[in-house]
Amino acid sequence: MNYRFIIQYDGTRYDGWQRQKTTANTIQGKLEAVLSKMVGEPVEIKGAGRTDAGVHAKGQVANAHLPEGRTSVEIRNYMNQYLPEDICVMEVSEVSERFHSRLNAGEKIYQYRISTNMVKNVFEHKYIYDLNCSLDVKKMKEAAEYLSGEHDFQSFCAKKMKKSTVRRLSEIRLEQMPGELKITYRGNGFLYHMVRIMTGTLIEIGLHERIPQDMEKIIRAKERARAGAVAPAKGLTLLEIRY
């Protein structure tokens, strides 16, 4: 039977989503260990978004094939009992045998949080990038318009890719709240570090280190070196996967 999982995690302590040979300290590794323990044989769980080390998730989606004999609620409760307190299974449901969390994903929504307060944030410091200075959000919004739509995002990819680097960014929304700027990205796929490099570049524009029109040139260049610095992982959260 194929099951779909909706998972939340605080990524602070982990080496990212993806299972690695060199470390057991990944989200996928922790989930697989608990599922394997439950069913008594090796289990593979496939995640929709391969979040980096330190990145959080409120709505990661994954799927795994498990032997029958347990209800969805029993599986959820078993997993939450044995998972560490910073990983939680919100929902388990039976899905069609053919469902694949990553290949069937339509759009992904990521959110990046930046503290623009002069003082640090005591309660949210694990989930927000402490820039601690104000940003010209108007200029950032101007620059964000160039990113919106379908482009070759090679300049915003930290890896050389053999496959296509064309992606569609359906929405990029900047919300200024008291002491905090939230940037929400919705798109059909994101390259390695793409959200964090777009964010880092937008921050440089918000600090007047670049002008909004630079964004168009950066996209056209298709060269990583032209874009801004990669923003820290801790400000990033995978919010939702849409199917």
Next chain:
Amino acid sequence: MNYRFIIQYDGTRYDGWQRQKTTANTIQGKLEAVLSKMVGEPVEIKGAGRTDAGVHAKGQVANAHLPEGRTSVEIRNYMNQYLPEDICVMEVSEVSERFHSRLNAGEKIYQYRISTNMVKNVFEHKYIYDLNCSLDVKKMKEAAEYLSGEHDFQSFCAKKMKKSTVRRLSEIRLEQMPGELKITYRGNGFLYHMVRIMTGTLIEIGLHERIPQDMEKIIRAKERARAGAVAPAKGLTLLEIRY
């Protein structure tokens, strides 16, 4: 010169607000160490609310007399530079020599958060009591009405008191949100563990272990043993001090 401080802290790691001879690990102790280092002589800082070990604050108010020669912003920045990341000075301002953060306080607002979700809360677990079952909030609201107003709150005090245990609770508000119940208490003063014992008693009513009318009897008894269990510290936050 007398200064007023507005302070936030995550109380998880600390033995409460108040300086103690047996431990350096208190909020007051940390603040005094940094201020003493700054001015080169011992400094005493007085807090408006003596929060327990594990209790948090978003709007603790304190005052201290310091030698002149620094602006308020310089003092704030110095303190935030040397304080640990879970304590932050939000604001420093010069006040009248006679201002005393605790004696002049009018009302205090505390908030208690209870998770009523079936699954744990990955991001807020340090600030919310994981009850993880649903509560009859209607019954709890009925019971809360008995607490509202001026009463002798001896039954809700974990210490034998020589002084009066009469306090005025101006407001007690229960807000049910998805997966979470927030209880906000506003009053002219709170006895030792009073908010947490009122909360523990309300929870027992929400679980149908008692009926709302019991609250009236508990108040009249003036006996700690009659009230409910003390709710865990981590769900409690001092929100605001009014003057």
